Amino acid sequence: MRQSSKFPPGWDEERVKRVLAHYESQTEEEAVAEDEAAFEAADQTVMEIPTDLVPKVRELIAKHQAA
Secondary structure, three states: OOOOOOOOOOOHHHHOOOOOOOOOOOOHHHHHHHOOOOOOOOOOOOOEEEEEEHHHHHHHHHHHHHH
8 A cells, every 4th residue: 555645746854844944943024024025926916715715726726837
């Protein structure tokens, strides 16, 4: 029986450790600046959606990225 990966495609334990280290080492000011920059990105949109629609939105994003 094949065991499935506990990480999403493209992720591994080392990548998770790097991401955790990044966020754990940030100051509060750096975290706020990063959040604000995400809202100002011209190629991205931030919006609220109902929680029950999240799986469908993720599915659409995955299809878009695969195209």
